[in-house]
Amino acid sequence: MNDRDASSERAPAPSTPRPAEEAAPRGSRLRGTAWAFAPALILGGGLAGLGVMTALAIDDPSFALEPNYYQKAVELDAEKRQEAQNRELGWTLEVGPAPIGGRDGAVDLSVTLAGPAGALDDADVQIEAFHNARAAEIRQVTLEGAGEGVYRARLTDVRPGLWEFRFVVERQGIRFTDVQRHVLQVGGKS
DSSP states (O other), X not given: OOHHHHHHHHSOOOOOOOOHHHHSOHHHHHHHXXXXXXXXXXXXXXXXXXXXXXXXXXXXXXXXXXXXXXXXXXXXXXXXXXXHXXXXXXXXXXXXXXXXXXXXXXXXXXXXXXETTEEOOSOEEEEEEEEGGGTTOOEEEEEEEEETTEEEEEEXXXXXXXXXXXXXXXXXXXXXXXXXXXXEEESSOO
16 A cells, blocks of 8 residues: 555545535524515414404494495485475474483484474374484384374483484375484483
């Protein structure tokens, strides 16, 4: 064996370079992977927030949609004809001067129906009534005739404040409609 062979046996074998992934410490690899999940976490959080807001809006009694709004839009011409008929009839509906109830949360509602010739009896008077702050809670009320064009009903569990009344009156085959807003108070003056 010559010197050359001996030196080659003693020399270490050339090392193969390691890939960058193996050379990097283990913790830094995880940090790079976490960034890949950041957009998914942001989008997921946004969708979760949207779901919570939707659930709250659906359960909120102050949030309401107009029932059959599309059908009402389609029948806009019929509504305009009804308004013209209402003006032609000259009928009026007056809600009593002070719709006030007792301390039990009920209000006695008194409505007077009159035409150009005076009081109108024998009518079927219906109301859709709701508090403006609780428009999803619509009440269907039928008023009873009390004579001399006066019709009465009792509203229970009344929340004080501004109420909307949508009247539909049927008398001798004639239809009359009216929408009014009134402040109702319980146990006080309106």
